[in-house]
Each structure stands twice: as structure tokens, then as C-alpha cells.
Amino acid sequence: MREKLAELKRLLGEVSDLNAAAAVLYWDQVTQMPPQGASARGRQSATLSRLSHQLLTSPQVGRLLDELAPYGETLPHDCDEASLLRVARRDWDRATKVPSSFIAELSAHQSETYEVWSRAKEAADFPRVAEHLKRTVELSRRLAGFFPGFDHIVDPLIEEHDPGMTVATLRPLFAELRMGLAPLVERIAACDPADEACLHLGYPRAEQAAFCTFLQKRIGYDFSRGRREISPHPFTISFGVNDVRLTVRIREDDLGEALFAAIHETGHALYEMGVSPDLDGGLLAGGVSSGMHESQSRLWENIVGRSRPFWAFFYPRLQGAFPGQLDDVALETFYRAINAVRPSLIRTEADELTYNLHVMIRFDLECQLLEGSLSVLDLPDAWNARYEQDLGVTPPSDREGVLQDVHWFGGIVGGAFQGYTLGNVMAAQIHGAALAAHPNIEHDMEHGRCDTLLGWLGEHIYRHGRKFQPEELIRRATGAPLSVRPYMRYLATKYGELYNVGDLAVPGPSS
Numbered sequence: 001m002r003e004k005l006a007e008l009k010r011l012l013g014e015v016s017d018l019n020a021a022a023a024v025l026y027w028d029q030v031t032q033m034p035p036q037g038a039s040a041r042g043r044q045s046a047t048l049s050r051l052s053h054q055l056l057t058s059p060q061v062g063r064l065l066d067e068l069a070p071y072g073e074t075l076p077h078d079c080d081e082a083s084l085l086r087v088a089r090r091d092w093d094r095a096t097k098v099p100s101s102f103i104a105e106l107s108a109h110q111s112e113t114y115e116v117w118s119r120a121k122e123a124a125d126f127p128r129v130a131e132h133l134k135r136t137v138e139l140s141r142r143l144a145g146f147f148p149g150f151d152h153i154v155d156p157l158i159e160e161h162d163p164g165m166t167v168a169t170l171r172p173l174f175a176e177l178r179m180g181l182a183p184l185v186e187r188i189a190a191c192d193p194a195d196e197a198c199l200h201l202g203y204p205r206a207e208q209a210a211f212c213t214f215l216q217k218r219i220g221y222d223f224s225r226g227r228r229e230i231s232p233h234p235f236t237i238s239f240g241v242n243d244v245r246l247t248v249r250i251r252e253d254d255l256g257e258a259l260f261a262a263i264h265e266t267g268h269a270l271y272e273m274g275v276s277p278d279l280d281g282g283l284l285a286g287g288v289s290s291g292m293h294e295s296q297s298r299l300w301e302n303i304v305g306r307s308r309p310f311w312a313f314f315y316p317r318l319q320g321a322f323p324g325q326l327d328d329v330a331l332e333t334f335y336r337a338i339n340a341v342r343p344s345l346i347r348t349e350a351d352e353l354t355y356n357l358h359v360m361i362r363f364d365l366e367c368q369l370l371e372g373s374l375s376v377l378d379l380p381d382a383w384n385a386r387y388e389q390d391l392g393v394t395p396p397s398d399r400e401g402v403l404q405d406v407h408w409f410g411g412i413v414g415g416a417f418q419g420y421t422l423g424n425v426m427a428a429q430i431h432g433a434a435l436a437a438h439p440n441i442e443h444d445m446e447h448g449r450c451d452t453l454l455g456w457l458g459e460h461i462y463r464h465g466r467k468f469q470p471e472e473l474i475r476r477a478t479g480a481p482l483s484v485r486p487y488m489r490y491l492a493t494k495y496g497e498l499y500n501v502g503d504l505a506v507p508g509p510s511s
């Protein structure tokens with residue numbers, strides 16, 4: 001059995017190597033590649049993903065998994081080998097269910113749709129891409145159909161990104177969240193808006209980049225195992241625990257842009273860098289789900305990076321980096337500016353509080369599209385109606401409305417949005433558990449020491465990689481099932497104080 005296990009690990013290691021090589025090509029494409037390189041790069045990337053898929057779904061891997069299954073049963077559930085066998089079986093099952101002819105058809109349609117969408121968005125012309133989107137909905141339904149045994153058409157698509165989550169578990173969670181958020185957002189919308197002028201005073205790029213480096217290092221990002229570049233859409237990418245890179249976007253007229261992208265992406269990177277070296281180069285290296293990954297970026301970006309203890313240390317240093325701009329701006333003014341709440345049209349620019357409303361609108365609409373209860377032609381009206389209802393704003397055109405996100409137009413419909421809100425919900429529960437274990441975390445933060453929190457996250461989340469399903473990881477780390485209560489308590493306390501609407505009902509502990 002030892003030999004068979006070693007053989008399986010070797011094959012899966014090769015799958016990971018091919019995926020990492022494809023990731024390096026992608027990194028290069030986004031940060032370095034000259035524009036004329038696109039068509040050769042497309043071919044090279046397609047070759048690598050085909051080889052990786054072929055190897056993962058090979059009969060050899062299937063046979064080894066069958067032969068090793070009884071042995072896996074005898075191992076302790078949480079050991080690396082048992083976890084590898086569980087996760088490899090799941091990956092193999094999913095990868096072998098979808099015919100490669102379908103993947104080719106879908107991928108050709110996706111590239112074409114992306115091109116049409118780019119022009120349609122530019123022209124704010126939804127009808128131009130409507131036929132393509134109809135076909136995407138059809139293909140997404142067909143993709144879901146390859147995975148029988150689910151209760152809802154969207155479930156297998158959610159399973160791909162957030163394993164263990166279903167429409168039936170997400171709907172009540174989101175409903176509870178919306179019930180808590182709506183009155184909070186409404187009360188705050190009636191308050192005087194926060195003064196955000198100090199973030200828009202003009203900040204030279206080089207100094208912003210230098211401050212981001214300082215900030216990232218203090219949080220725990222190891223530049224000898226990472227690298228930062230500039231890209232229009234910030235992201236993090238891992239080629240192994242010792243090479244985790246990220247990008248930020250810097251705008252001279254908006255200080256928050258680079259600061260919070262740097263902290264957000266550092267959160268993603270710390271997760272990848274914190275995976276146990278024993279798992280490096282294998283199937284279990286990397287984050288377990290979209291939601292869990294997003295929980296780590298949001299925890300650092302929002303719960304830590306928009307908190308008073310964090311800036312108690314960093315703000316005097318930020319003032320030192322930008323004396324002309326911030327000398328006369330008090331910490332409290334800056335703190336209020338970075339936590340300003342304003343119902344808005346664009347998800348990616350939304351504040352911490354209203355962000356989830358954007359996500360839940362998309363989640364509901366994609367469920368309806370796939371269920372067949374909403375037609376693509378009615379989608380823009382449904383979108384606008386929900387924005388009016390949930391956020392009190394109406395897009396002036398489809399560019400600021402239904403066409404704003406790439407997800408439905410460069411991928412499939414279903415499965416990609418719930419992770420953002422799940423991440424916020426998980427982040428609060430995880431942070432609460434860390435605080436309970438180390439009540440000195442915030443005190444340490446005030447002195448610029450992030451290692452107490454980082455150490456706890458490494459021990460309870462990062463090092464496990466993909467070993468446990470998200471729900472199991474949450475339970476192991478926090479001692480409780482996933483709940484929106486810690487998140488609602490966090491938001492109500494923070495924003496109640498900020499906007500002086502402190503008499504809001506704060507939900508009690510989860511029962």
C-alpha cells in the first residue's frame with residue numbers, strides 16, 4: 001500500500017506541477033507579456049490545462065484510488081494521507097464527470113462571450129451580449145447536469161468553489177444576514193456622510209508603493225517568498241508555499257485603493273504561504289474554498305485593516321510618509337474615512353457594510369436564471385429593481401448595472417458569487433475565535449505586532465491547506481458551525497458606534 005500511495009502522490013504532484021506552470025504563464029501574461037504574445041500564450045496555457053486534466057483523470061489515478069480506498073478507511077481521519085485520498089477522490093470524480101468535448105465547447109464560448117461583453121459594456125448595450133448570455137445559461141445548466149444527485153440546479157456549481165454549501169444552506173444564511181443588514185444600512189444612509197476628503201489629496205505612487213511594502217512586511221508577508229507587481233485587477237497567485245505573488249493597483253487620487261488592495265491580497269497570500277510544507281507541491285496545498293480564501297483576505301482587510309487598534313500603530317507612520325497631506329488629519333478622521341458607508345452601484349467599490357447586498361442580489365438572480373424563473377431578456381430590469389429595493393440606487397445604464405462584473409460573461413452563471421459573502425461571514429467567526437484564545441491580539445496590534453493573530457490563523461486555518469471541508473475547518477477552528485451571528489454582532493457594534501446608531505439590536509450568541 002505504501003508503494004501505491006507513493007505512486008499516487010507522484011502522479012498528483014505532477015498534476016500540481018502542471019497547474020503551477022500554467023499559473024506562472026498566467027502571472028507573466030498579466031504582469032509582463034507584450035500584447036502580441038496573446039495568441040501563443042493562449043495555446044500554451046490550453047496545452048498545459050489539457051495535460052493536467054488528462055493526468056488527473058487518467059485510469060491509472062482512478063485505479064490507484066480504488067485500490068487505496070480500503071487502506072484510507074483504516075487511517076485517522078485528520079492525517080495527511082487519509083485527507084489526500086478523500087480530496088483526490090473528490091477531485092477525480094468531479095473531473096471525470098465532464099466530457100472534454102464539453103469543456104472545449106464551453107471554453108470557446110467563454111472567450112467569444114468575453115470579447116462581446118467587453119464591447120457591450122463599453123457601449124452600455126446589454127442586448128448586444130444577451131444571446132451569448134442565454135447560451136452561457138444553457139451551458140451552465142448542462143454543466144450542472146453532469147453531476148446528478150443534487151437538490152438544486154445551482155448546487156453542483158456552488159460545490160466547485162465552496163464544497164459542502166448548497167442553495168438550501170445558503171438561502172437561510174443570506175436571509176438572516178439581509179434581515180440584519182437592511183435596517184443598519186437604512187439608518188446609516190439617513191446619517192451625515194463621513195468626510196472622505198483626506199483619502200483624495202493626491203498621493204505619489206512611489207511613496208504609496210513603499211508604504212504598502214512596509215505594511216505588508218509588518219503584517220507578515222515574506223518578500224523572500226513573494227513578489228508584488230501592479231495590475232488593473234489585484235489578485236494573488238501561488239506556485240508553491242515559497243513563491244506566492246500578488247498585485248495591487250495604485251491611484252494617486254485614492255489612497256485607500258492601494259492600501260486595502262495590499263492588505264486584502266496579503267491576506268490571501270498569508271493563507272497560501274502558511275500551508276504546511278508537508279503538503280507543498282501536492283493536491284492539498286492551497287486554500288480549501290473560495291469562501292475560506294476570501295475570509296482570510298477580508299479578515300485582514302476589514303476586521304484588522306479598518307480597525308482602530310491597527311491604525312493606532314500604522315497611522316502615525318502613514319502621516320510620516322505623507323506629511324504634506326496628513327499632518328493635520330486626525331487619526332479619528334482617517335478612521336471614519338476608511339469606514340465610510342455609502343450605498344453605491346459598483347460591487348468592487350462598495351464599503352464593508354453594503355458589499356454583501358451586492359453579492360446577494362447576484363446570487364438570487366443567478367439562481368433564478370438557472371431555475372428558469374427569470375429570462376435573460378428580463379435580467380436588466382430585475383437587476384435594476386433589486387438595486388432600487390435593496391440599496392436605494394438605480395444604475396444610469398447597464399454598464400453600471402448588469403454588465404459590471406466579468407463573472408457571468410467570462411465564466412459560467414452560478415457558483416462564483418456566494419464565496420464573497422461567505423468569506424465575510426467566516427472571517428468574523430474566525431477572528432472571534434482567535435480573540436477568545438488570545439485576548440491580547442488587539443493590544444499587540446496597537447504596537448504593530450500582527451504575529452499573535454497570524455500565529456493563531458496559521459495553526460487553525462492555514463497549515464491545513466485543503467485537508468478538511470470548509471464546514472469542518474470552521475468547526476475545528478472555532479468550535480461552532482458556521483453562523484452569521486458573529487458577523488452581524490461585529491457589524492452592528494462597529495457601525496453602531498461609528499454612526500452613533502448604537503441602539504440597534506445586537507443579535508445574541510448563536511444557539
Ligand code: ZN
Nearest residue numbers: 264268294297
Ligand atoms: Zn479576494
